[in-house]
Amino acid sequence: MADGGAPAEPKAPKQAPQPGQMSQSLDEPVRGLEKVDDLKVHHREFFGGVGSFTVLKHEHLSQSTMSGSFTLTSSTGxxxxxxxxxNGNPADDGPTPNGLGVRINPDGSSFAGEWKxxxxxxxxxxKAAAPSCESYVGEWKRGKKHGYGTMKFNNGDCYEGDWADGxxxxxxxxxxxxxxxxxGLWEKGVKVSGTFYFADGRVSTRKWQGGKLVSCQEFDARKRSYMPTTTHQQVHDPRANQYGAAASMSNMITCNGVRVTT
Structure with missing residues (x-):
C-alpha cells in the first residue's frame, strides 16, 4: 500500500521483441537489403598472344584481392x-600473385602456398617435375627458403632444420x-660443428672453420670409448706426411684405421 492507503499501480508487462531487433532468430532471412552486384569477371589476352588471365574482381576497390588464373608463354616456348x-588492376599488364596460389613452372616443377x-x-x-622426387616443405621469404623446412633430395638424402637465404x-x-x-650447426650452407651418427654404430664429433675440418673425435661403439681427438694440424703435419719419416704423432690413424705409435 502507498502512503494514504492508495493501492500501488501494477507494472506494465514486458513486450516481446519485435522482428528486426537483435533477438531475431538467425534462421530467418534478413529482408530489405539491396542486391550486391560488385564482383565482375575480367578476361584479358596478353600482347602478342603469349598468354591470358581471368580474374574475379570487386568493381569499386581498385586494390582488392582477386582470384583467378593466368597462363604465360616464354620466348623459349x-x-x-x-x-x-x-593483387593489382586488370587494366595493367597483369596482376601479381598475392595470397594463396599454385604455380606450375615451364620445367614442370610446382609451388603451392602463400605468395607476396x-x-x-x-x-x-x-615439388620438382617428375620423375624426380625432390621437394621442399616449409617457410619462404621473397622466393627463397627461409625459416624452418624439410628438403628431400632426388638421391634419397634429406635435410630438416633452419634455412636462411636459401x-x-x-x-x-x-x-x-x-x-x-x-x-649440428650450419652457416651459409656449410657445416660448423656437429656429430655424425653412422648406421654401423660409429659416432664422430667434428668441427670446421670455413668449410675445413679442424678437429675430429671418434667414438668406438664396440669398446664403448672415445678415441683421442685428431686435429687438422696433426693430420697435415709434415713429419707425418713424408715417406719413410719416423712417426711422432701418437694420435694419428691411417686410412685403414690402424693407430700410429712412436
Whole structure:
C-alpha cells in the first residue's frame, strides 16, 4: 500500500521483441537489403598472344584481392600456369600473385602456398617435375627458403632444420640415403660443428672453420670409448706426411684405421 492507503499501480508487462531487433532468430532471412552486384569477371589476352588471365574482381576497390588464373608463354616456348589470388588492376599488364596460389613452372616443377608481391612468401611446398622426387616443405621469404623446412633430395638424402637465404643455417639434421645422420650447426650452407651418427654404430664429433675440418673425435661403439681427438694440424703435419719419416704423432690413424705409435 502507498502512503494514504492508495493501492500501488501494477507494472506494465514486458513486450516481446519485435522482428528486426537483435533477438531475431538467425534462421530467418534478413529482408530489405539491396542486391550486391560488385564482383565482375575480367578476361584479358596478353600482347602478342603469349598468354591470358581471368580474374574475379570487386568493381569499386581498385586494390582488392582477386582470384583467378593466368597462363604465360616464354620466348623459349615454356608455359607458366597460375591459379589463386592476385593483387593489382586488370587494366595493367597483369596482376601479381598475392595470397594463396599454385604455380606450375615451364620445367614442370610446382609451388603451392602463400605468395607476396609475386614471390613465394610464408608457408609453401615446392615439388620438382617428375620423375624426380625432390621437394621442399616449409617457410619462404621473397622466393627463397627461409625459416624452418624439410628438403628431400632426388638421391634419397634429406635435410630438416633452419634455412636462411636459401641455404642451411643454424640447427639442422642431414640424413644420408645410406642411413648415416649428421646433426649440428650450419652457416651459409656449410657445416660448423656437429656429430655424425653412422648406421654401423660409429659416432664422430667434428668441427670446421670455413668449410675445413679442424678437429675430429671418434667414438668406438664396440669398446664403448672415445678415441683421442685428431686435429687438422696433426693430420697435415709434415713429419707425418713424408715417406719413410719416423712417426711422432701418437694420435694419428691411417686410412685403414690402424693407430700410429712412436
Amino acid at each position: 615454356g608455359v607458366t600456369e597460375y591459379k589463386g589470388c592476385f 608481391e609475386g614471390f613465394p612468401h610464408g608457408q609453401g611446398e615446392w 641455404k642451411f643455417q643454424d640447427r639442422g639434421k642431414y640424413t644420408y640415403s645410406n642411413g648415416d645422420e649428421f646433426m
